Amino acid sequence: CxxxxxxxxxxxxxxxxxxxxxxxxxxxxxxxxxxxxxxxxxxxxxxxxxxxxxxxxxxxxxxxxxxxxxxxxxxxxxxxxxxxxxxxxxPVDRAFSHYNMLLRFAANERRRKGATGPDDSEFEEVIAPEVACYHATRAGFEDCVRTRVGGTFAELLPPEGKLKEFGALNGLLSQxxxxxxxxxxxxxxxxxxxxxxxxxxxxxxxxxxxxxxxxxxxxxxxxxxxxxxxxxxxxxxxxxxxxxxxxxxxxxxxxxTLARLDALFExxxxxxxxxxxxxxxxxxxxxxxxxxxxxxxxxxxxxxxxxx
Ligand SMILES: Nc1ncnc2c1ncn2[C@@H]1O[C@H](COP(=O)(O)OS(=O)(=O)O)[C@@H](OP(=O)(O)O)[C@H]1O
Missing domain, CATH: 3.40.50.300 (P-loop containing nucleotide triphosphate hydrolases)
Incomplete structure (x- = not known):
């Protein structure tokens, strides 16, 4: 073929x-x-x-x-x-679904690395750096995030830490x-x-x-x-x-948060x-x-x- x-x-x-x-x-x-x-x-x-x-x-x-x-x-x-x-x-449903998936991947990664305790990252905490960037600059897609897009999903996550510490890397809003x-x-x-x-x-x-x-x-x-x-x-x-x-x-x-996101996406x-x-x-x-x-x-x- x-x-x-x-x-x-x-x-x-x-x-x-x-x-x-x-x-x-x-x-x-x-x-x-x-x-x-x-x-x-x-x-x-x-x-x-x-x-x-x-x-x-x-x-x-x-x-x-x-x-x-x-x-x-x-x-x-x-x-x-x-x-x-x-x-x-x-976009809000999409971002939340994406967050759920990454949280699961991040938790697996943490377990694999022997990290203790659950990943307690809340949705609001995970999107906060992106929200702050959009409000500070009124920038759009690609300007506020450096989305990790070059690899497979398994490679999207930094090797350690919790999802909320990853900053805007995953572009939950910009995507x-x-x-x-x-x-x-x-x-x-x-x-x-x-x-x-x-x-x-x-x-x-x-x-x-x-x-x-x-x-x-x-x-x-x-x-x-x-x-x-x-x-x-x-x-x-x-x-x-x-x-x-x-x-x-x-x-x-x-x-x-929902009101802020709706305003941001309007x-x-x-x-x-x-x-x-x-x-x-x-x-x-x-x-x-x-x-x-x-x-x-x-x-x-x-x-x-x-x-x-
Ligand atoms: N038939 C059908 N039509 C439309 N949408 C559906 C369908 N079946 C499942 N879903 C929802 O799709 C969400 C996952 O999307 P993807 O398959 O694109 O995810 S991925 O990017 O490949 O990981 C995922 O969203 P969330 O449930 O919100 O996480 C699924 O529920």
């Missing part, structure tokens, strides 16, 4: 914690997260290595590609025929500012750039999958779109069993809505799936231009 037109056919390039595993599972039976374009060592091993990692699958789902400084540039050059899919999730990420992705010139709503995928999976398969010109694999459980551990997460609607995580964030969310709903902007995404009915609580429909 060589790399060439059609292989890979689809790159699910982001965002982290936006349903990439579920979508990948319905599109492909290969291996998720091959970390090819975002990992210098692996990239240097070349396309045969890439083909080997894909295990004859034709979908590469590596959500860190989206925020990596050169991964998408490499992908545009090496597999120019591929369609890129970006899954988009409400939810998706307008500049989509604009940057478009500038690299992918064959097609599609944006899919995580929430629609969760709430109305089969309709979203049908629409997406039609856009991609792909046949169903027969694999169901699963609602799988979060990676989150139980001290920070009330399990959702995959049956009922998913309530998100906003109610787990204290009211003051302009980024408006910018994103303008891109997704083509509100007077140049075309950034070729098509969107979901959103209008499912994301109205955080994405304003064709918002007014922001105040200057």
């Amino acid at each position: 060589e790399i060439g037109p059609g292989r890979p056919d689809v790159l699910i390039v982001g965002a982290v914690k936006a349903g990439t595993t579920a979508l990948f599972g319905a599109l492909s039976r290969g291996r998720k997260e091959v970390y090819y374009f975002n990992n210098d060592d692996r990239y240097e091993r070349g396309v045969d290595f890439y083909a080997d990692q894909l295990r004859c699958g034709d979908v590469d789902a590596t959500p860190l590609y989206l925020v990596h400084p050169v991964a998408l540039q490499r992908a545009a050059l090496d597999v120019p025929w591929a369609t890129w899919i970006v899954l988009v999730r409400e 939810g500012m998706m307008a500049p990420q989509l604009e940057r992705a478009r500038a690299f010139g992918p064959a097609k750039l599609l944006a899919v709503s995580q929430r629609a995928l969760y709430d109305d999976g089969s309709a979203v999958l049908r629409a997406l398969l039609a856009l991609l010109g792909r046949e169903p694999t027969g694999a169901p779109l699963r609602r799988y459980e979060s990676l989150s551990d139980h001290t920070h997460f009330d399990t959702h069993d995959g049956a009922g609607p998913f309530g998100g995580h906003r109610h787990r964030v204290n009211a003051t 302009r980024p969310n408006r910018a994103l809505a303008r891109i997704l709903f083509s509100c007077g902007t140049t075309t950034v995404v070729d098509a969107t799936v979901g959103f209008r009915d499912h994301d109205a609580h955080w994405l304003p429909q064709c918002p007014d231009p922001p105040d200057l």
Whole structure:
């Protein structure tokens, strides 16, 4: 199974914690997260290595590609025929889900290093350095964080310490500012750039999958779109069993922090809505799936231009 037109056919390039595993599972039976374009060592091993990692699958789902400084540039050059899919999730839910995952990884790391005591890092403490940076500079994506994006998830964590001591390294907030990420992705010139709503995928999976398969010109694999459980551990997460609607995580964030985050994301969310709903902007995404009915609580429909 060589790399060439059609292989890979689809790159699910982001965002982290936006349903990439579920979508990948319905599109492909290969291996998720091959970390090819975002990992210098692996990239240097070349396309045969890439083909080997894909295990004859034709979908590469590596959500860190989206925020990596050169991964998408490499992908545009090496597999120019591929369609890129970006899954988009409400940024506070996304950040909290990401925090849950990192907390678990950090706890494993601490145990491995023989550290005693639990990792008691609260969400508020973990995002504090990023919040402070945004308020101090009004900077946006990439200016306030030096996200660790070059390696695998296991390499994202400093070897010791608690999550709250890692500063803004993991970009829990910046990764939810998706307008500049989509604009940057478009500038690299992918064959097609599609944006899919995580929430629609969760709430109305089969309709979203049908629409997406039609856009991609792909046949169903027969694999169901699963609602799988979060990676989150139980001290920070009330399990959702995959049956009922998913309530998100906003109610787990204290009211003051939530208000601050909503204020912080207001302009980024408006910018994103303008891109997704083509509100007077140049075309950034070729098509969107979901959103209008499912994301109205955080994405304003064709918002007014922001105040200057
Ligand atoms: N079918 C379906 N559609 C949409 N979203 C789903 C679906 N199934 C699971 N989930 C939720 O996806 C969250 C994990 O996202 P990812 O798979 O992208 O995580 S990762 O970046 O690969 O680690 C994770 O979010 P949290 O539960 O908030 O942690 C999952 O609950």
